[in-house]
Amino acid sequence: MEKQLSINYPQSLAKFLNLPNREFEHEMKIVSLVKLYELGKLSSGRAAKILGIDRIDFLEVLGKYQVSIFNFNGFDELEEDILNA
Secondary structure (H helix, E strand, C coil): CCCCCCCCCCHHHHHHCCCCHHHHHHHHHHHHHHHHHHCCCCCHHHHHHHHCCCHHHHHHHHHHCCCCCCCCCCHHHHHHHHHHC
16 A cells, blocks of 8 residues: 655755756655665665665665665665665
């Protein structure tokens, strides 16, 4: 079951970033998942699955945001990554 999150933001923010609304919203989704990964709240496999991309592609996204792929938080995360690979 999927839920939808709605966030109000000023139109000027998307314009400031020089992004059309749809791209801006997608970027915010990516940034949120990257930050959750960085905080150790989400595995790379789960984040990739939410974005509909391969885990390797998500690891490349982490590089774009200068987030280390070596964010290992234990064997539970490793097992989750394996299941989501």
